Amino acid sequence: MSRSWALAGLILAAIAVSAAPALAIEVRATADRTEVTSEEQIILTVTIEGSMSASPELPPLPDFTVFRGRQGTEMSFVNGRRRVAISYGYYLRPLRAGTFTIGPVSAVIDGERYQSEPFEVRVLAASDAPREERDIYITVTVSTTTPYVGQQVLYVWRLYRRIRIGEARLDPVEFPGFLVEDLGQEPRDYETVVGGQAYLVSELRKALFPQEVGRLTVPGSRLSYRVAMRERSDGRSLFDEVFGTTRTEGRVLHTQPIELDVRSPPPAPPGFSGLVGDFSVDAKVSRRELKVGESTTLDITVGGTGNVQLIAEPRVEPLAAFKVYDDQPTSKVSRDGHLLSGSRSFHKALVPMQSGELTLPAAELTFFDPEEEAYRVARSEPITLSVFPSDSPEDLRLTESLAPTTGKVSVRILADDILPLHKGAEVLSGSRFSPVSRPWLLALWLALPPLGFAAHWALDRRRRHYLENSHLRRRREALRRARRALRGARSEGEASRCLRGYIGDKLGVEGSALTPAEVRAYLSERRVSAPLLERACSLLERLEAAEYGRSQQGAAGSVDDVSPLLADLERELGR
């Protein structure tokens, strides 16, 4: 009984829900805070009451980056009236400080547009708070704001924090107008003390080489992260302290762009290498005493700070007394130091061609020193070699003296171009209408051999059938054989045998023993016409009579009658 009542109650409640009048339609937009710093975010909640299907349309928010948040629905009864609402959450991250208007947020419901009330939010600059009092902040420094073109500018990005953060993400920073070299493994973490507070620091270092004269901007950076926040409770208790819940909140840190005034160096002297920085040149040889034809290796090393990737071979006066074989240069780049530095060594195998005291002149490199704001020339020390006459009558022993790789240079493609025209007769040799250019033509060509094979097979089968069937062969060759025999017949008897042989071949019986009566019977069976039958039997009787001498009367001309009779019989008996 009680179950029945409960079921009835549920049905009534469902009817009441569906039948209850809904509250009025309304669109509301609210924010969790209306005053934030540029490093914080605002949670905007748009609530649409009275519709479960409408979606909000946000106004343009050029001063914020907008991310979609949670979405929820709610249904309740207020004074017997049904209330349905759907809420949409958005995260607004400020892009700059100032006072901004949020709204109105609108939604179209049943063809009618509803709008929320606009409201203002105030975004404070992050720097308004003293840095020492902050739990987390970023600094960006550059070594100079007035560099020369090509001068190394040290860019250092540091994140200071004394709270635990998670999901930190630094947006990639592009440096338009600069060559960029990373310095060290990134990021480098260490601890430091600022204003009596211990901070954990994450540091990124890059070497920037401005490539244009004038105003260049080192863009600002943007770090997003999440920080854990303990939920506040009005009645703080021991339980709250120990088991209080925490939530994470997304935040953003910005750094400001830095303007650089890139200067042009003074007019360059002849032989300027293009390097900007501080460089030195060193030269050494593997042996200073050798004989004519032997070799020594000259290593010229250019090292220093600056864009070492651009180091080219320094100038050396022509070494007329030597045969010179260049080897591949080797480079070392150091990214772990304070600045980008390194060296490049140029190796030459020198083979003296004359004896005596031979001097290797100094190698020179002209570069621009931004610290002194002047061009400088770095020189190596000249090197004197003692070259003795060769023991061998040969002047040079190149094979023995050269290192395995000495003298080999990689083949470089100096220029590239297309290969020339084809001018031969082959250009005009192709016709679109070749025997295989059309599918149907190709099918025909492919079908011809099997068709020929089929015809050949049919003929061959017929031939074999003919050879294997002696009766058929006898029947078909009867007339030819009879006529051949008739041509040699010299008597009525021979003519009679020709005729009987023919009839025998045609009928498939032994012809030589046929009597006129048997001939009549056989021909009658084959439905030979009566006149022809009479003619054949009569002729046969006459020939036999003549042969056996019973009557010579009427025998004259009988032999001549055989041939026409054979032709008439062939027509009626067929092949």
Add this chain to the structure above:
Amino acid sequence: MRGWRLPATGLAAVTLVALGAVAGEITSDDPAELFVSASQAYESGDYALSIDRYRDLLALGLSSGHLHYDLGNAYLRNGELGQAIASYLRARRQLPRDEDVRANLTFARKSTKDALQPPEPSAVASTLFFWHYSFSPREIATAAVALNALLWLCLAVRLRRPGSESFRWVAVGLLLPLLALSGSLVVRAVMPVRTAVVIPQEVGATTAPEDESVVRFNLHAGTEVRVRASREEWVRVVLPHGEQGWLRREWVELIDR
């Protein structure tokens, strides 16, 4: 179209080139004259005239791989990258093993703007089915016709000499390559691999075959993309990583591999 004989025409062309005949207004449709004119216009730097002459030769029914190669050179010199690559691809279809065609096609491809790999068969496929990729359709068709004739001739001889075992094995030996060649021809006819070469400097591939639809990505002159489907005025192309879009047919040259 007037009739002409291939060997005589070829000799005439070579002779005229050797004598240095002067290129000028060509009114006749003699292939030899057109060819000489095209070559000399090319050598003198008048690439537009050279292109016209080579196209006239194509209109006469000539379609050799060497002719497409020369036309590709003229297009490339004239700055028409898309047409040049299309011509080289047509030349390669007929001269798949020609080093010059391969070199110039590689050279032209270096000038394309889009960093897309041209649609080419995999190394495994081109090794396993080498005859399909290393021989032109005409070569394969000619070989198939010859093998087919030999096969049936062998069978006919065996019919006369039933006891001959050697002819049976020869027939089997002919049948296998014939099946391979026939398979290649059938695949080309039933499932042709079609490439679209972009001709204008830049075109937008749309999400649907309509001018008003959203442009998904831009392609530039000379870019080769595989054709997935085609409609009256549009072709559906697919990029190597699977993105698809529609291009107007007039923007591309379609080449069957």
